[in-house]
Amino acid sequence: xxxxxxxxxxxxxxxxxxxxxxxxxxxxxxxxxxxxxxxxxxxxxxxxxxxxxxxxxxxxxxxxxxxxxxxxxxxxxxxxxxxxxxxxxxxxxxxxxxxxxxxxxxxxxxxx
Amino acid sequence: xxxxxxxxxxxxxxxxxxxxxxxxxxxxxxxxxxxxxxxxxxxxxxxxxxxxxxxxxxxxxxxxxxxxxxxxxxxxxxxxxxxxxxxxxxxxxxxxxxxxxxxxxxxxxxxx
Numbered sequence: 001x002x003x004x005x006x007x008x009x010x011x012x013x014x015x016x017x018x019x020x021x022x023x024x025x026x027x028x029x030x031x032x033x034x035x036x037x038x039x040x041x042x043x044x045x046x047x048x049x050x051x052x053x054x055x056x057x058x059x060x061x062x063x064x065x066x067x068x069x070x071x072x073x074x075x076x077x078x079x080x081x082x083x084x085x086x087x088x089x090x091x092x093x094x095x096x097x098x099x100x101x102x103x104x105x106x107x108x109x110x111x112x
Numbered sequence: 113x114x115x116x117x118x119x120x121x122x123x124x125x126x127x128x129x130x131x132x133x134x135x136x137x138x139x140x141x142x143x144x145x146x147x148x149x150x151x152x153x154x155x156x157x158x159x160x161x162x163x164x165x166x167x168x169x170x171x172x173x174x175x176x177x178x179x180x181x182x183x184x185x186x187x188x189x190x191x192x193x194x195x196x197x198x199x200x201x202x203x204x205x206x207x208x209x210x211x212x213x214x215x216x217x218x219x220x221x222x223x224x
Binding site: 102106 | 116144146153154155156157158161199203211212214215216217
C-alpha cells in the first residue's frame, strides 16, 4: 500500500531563517506531488505541483520554492522566512491520470 | 465569486440527527467533485467522491446538482466521531488532471 511521510511534524523558526520541508511517498512510482498551505481559518492553497523529477509548477508568487530531486521526494524550501509563511504545510500525491489526492500528516510551521 | 464556497458553520447538532451541507462552485464546466474530512490539526482525508447520479456510503449521501452548481453531503444518524471539518473539492477543468480547488470547509460539531 502507498504511504506518504512528511517531516518535521512541527517547526518554529525565526523570521529570516531558511526552511526545508521534506515529503516522501512509498509504494508507488511516478506520482504527481503537491505542496499546499493551510493558514489558520482558511482553505488549502496550492503552492506547487510536480508531474515528474525536476518538473515543478508554481501556483502563486512567493518566497518559497520546491524541488523534486527523486521520483518520490518533494522538498519545499525558503531562503528567508516571513511571518506570513506560518501555517500548516501539506504534501499530497496522486497517480498519473487520477484526480483523488492523498495527504501526508503535514508540518505545522510557526514563524516568529 | 469564489470558485468553491462553503458555509463555515459551525453546525452544532445532537447525536442521531441528520445534517446536510452544501457547497457551491462557480465553473459550470467542472466535472469531478469530492468530499474530504479534516479532523482538528490533522490532514484532510477523502470521504467520498460525488457522482452525477448521487451516491451513498453508509450514513453518508453525496449529491450533485449541476443546474444550480452545488454539491451536497448528507449525514444521517450523526455520531460524536463525525465531528470534523468537511471540505468540498472541485476539479478545475482548465488545470489538467492535476488541479483541484478546495473549499474552506464546514465545521460540524456533534453534541452528546
